[in-house]
Amino acid sequence: MTLQRRDAIKSLISIGLTVATSAGAQGKTIEISMTDSAFVPPTITINAGDEVTWKNPALLLHTVTFDPAQAADKSNIKLPTGVQPFGSADLSEDGTFTHVFTEKGTYTYVCKYHESMGMKGKVVVS
Numbered sequence: 001m002t003l004q005r006r007d008a009i010k011s012l013i014s015i016g017l018t019v020a021t022s023a024g025a026q027g028k029t030i031e032i033s034m035t036d037s038a039f040v041p042p043t044i045t046i047n048a049g050d051e052v053t054w055k056n057p058a059l060l061l062h063t064v065t066f067d068p069a070q071a072a073d074k075s076n077i078k079l080p081t082g083v084q085p086f087g088s089a090d091l092s093e094d095g096t097f098t099h100v101f102t103e104k105g106t107y108t109y110v111c112k113y114h115e116s117m118g119m120k121g122k123v124v125v126s
């Protein structure tokens, strides 16, 4: 391997490291999109302290609902012990909702308008 190539590879590696660590202590931001009847991706695995932003590019109203009292089927909502229910208001086109997950565990949620169509998601915080 020539010196030049090694330098090129080294600088690529350092760019990668910079990107990976730039969010640093504040955690990463993960984006979830909404189609007409699904969260994309439906399941994510993140670290405690990461922030998740849901974006609704669809014309339909959607919600991000981690509250069993608002779900048609309470068993679609799961929260780690001690975590209070939470969720968004109605999200119209281009609406967003952001939540920082500080407690480890498995969370499941729904869009309360399209739950019966299978609009469900899961966040695993490790």
Ligand SMILES: [Cu+2]
Binding pocket: 036, 037, 060, 061, 062, 063, 111, 112, 113, 114, 115, 119
């Ligand atoms: Cu919906």
